[in-house]
Amino acid sequence: NFRNTGKTYLEGLAVTDSPAGVSTTRLRFSRTKGKRIGPYKPLAFDEVREFKKEKGMSKAKKGWRHFFSIEEPEQTTEQEPSQSDALQALAEALDAIDKRVTAIETRLSETEDAVSDVQDDVDTVKEVVDTEDFARLVGNLPELVKNFSKLNSKVTQLPDKKFSKGKKGFNFL
Numbered sequence: 001n002f003r004n005t006g007k008t009y010l011e012g013l014a015v016t017d018s019p020a021g022v023s024t025t026r027l028r029f030s031r032t033k034g035k036r037i038g039p040y041k042p043l044a045f046d047e048v049r050e051f052k053k054e055k056g057m058s059k060a061k062k063g064w065r066h067f068f069s070i071e072e073p074e075q076t077t078e079q080e081p082s083q084s085d086a087l088q089a090l091a092e093a094l095d096a097i098d099k100r101v102t103a104i105e106t107r108l109s110e111t112e113d114a115v116s117d118v119q120d121d122v123d124t125v126k127e128v129v130d131t132e133d134f135a136r137l138v139g140n141l142p143e144l145v146k147n148f149s150k151l152n153s154k155v156t157q158l159p160d161k162k163f164s165k166g167k168k169g170f171n172f173l
Contacts, residue, residue: 002009
């Protein structure tokens with residue numbers, strides 16, 4: 001935040017024999033061994049203006065290129081024949097892969113439909129079998145209850161309230 005202006009202080013660094021920084025009046029380099037270079041000539045930017053940002057280039061880079069009158073090299077869009085052939089072969093291979101993937105997706109969809117139909121048929125058969133088994137069991141229920149009652153009357157006889165029935169009682173010692 002350079003002097004609270006909201007702009008960056010340093011986007012690039014260049015060293016010349018003429019100091020150009022704010023409040024910089026002297027530069028000292030290790031190779032000069034004690035030699036001092038003072039203000040030689042003030043550096044003043046007399047033309048400051050906004051510029052349009054071009055596609056693919058940062059604002060700072062475009063500004064420096066304009067400042068030093070560096071022209072951008074023109075980009076050629078012509079392709080060599082070998083690149084064109086390679087791109088054509090790549091496009092054909094991609095088309096073949098796309099066709100194969102489409103065929104696989106179609107077969108997968110058909111298989112999923114067939115599996116769904118089979119699952120529906122299995123559910124229907126299961127319901128019919130369960131219904132038949134239940135009806136058969138309900139039909140057998142009255143006969144089972146009748147047979148169980150006969151068995152219960154034969155096997156489970158309750159003793160009389162009088163245990164002796166005219167017999168002699170048990171004598172304890």
